Amino acid sequence: MSPSNPPILLVEDSPVDVDLTLRAFQRHHLANPVQVARDGEEALGWMARWEAGEPLPAVILLDLNLPRVDGLTVLEALKSNPLTRRVPVVVLTTSKEDRDILAAYELGANSYIVKPVEFEAFMEVARQIKLYWCVTNERPR
Numbered sequence: 001m002s003p004s005n006p007p008i009l010l011v012e013d014s015p016v017d018v019d020l021t022l023r024a025f026q027r028h029h030l031a032n033p034v035q036v037a038r039d040g041e042e043a044l045g046w047m048a049r050w051e052a053g054e055p056l057p058a059v060i061l062l063d064l065n066l067p068r069v070d071g072l073t074v075l076e077a078l079k080s081n082p083l084t085r086r087v088p089v090v091v092l093t094t095s096k097e098d099r100d101i102l103a104a105y106e107l108g109a110n111s112y113i114v115k116p117v118e119f120e121a122f123m124e125v126a127r128q129i130k131l132y133w134c135v136t137n138e139r140p141r
Contacts (some may be wrong), residue, residue, distance in 0.1 A: 005118065005134075006056065006139075007058065008025075008032050008033070008059055009036070009043070009059075010034055010037070011063055011066065012092075017063070018038070021126065022140070024127075027126075034140045035057070039068045041068040042068075042103065043060075043062070044069060044077055047083070047084060058134050058139060059134070062089055062091050063092060064091060065093060071093065075107045075108065090109070090112075092135065115130075
């Protein structure tokens, strides 16, 4: 994995949504490898791996409705850790609830995207994520 193509961490418990996201990124020729955490506890487990020297992700795509540890708790842990607080976190969830949107931003989310139901709309979201967070955005070194 080259420093110019850091991984993306996808935190998602739905196998269908994981597959859809991976296919969407593949269709848009994403050069960054995608790592998957299938629940909040597994996502938090990545923190020890990063502290041990594994490359930090370019962006974390975080679902809120996760088993074991919910997405807002994961977000709070990521943003309170000096190692990961600057890693962009994009909440990618089905929730349109104002309280979830507000809570995510209060905890430091960099973006909040409601997952589109239609395949083509989801493909466009994946394209925009790739373009902005993996190509256009400058990350701190």
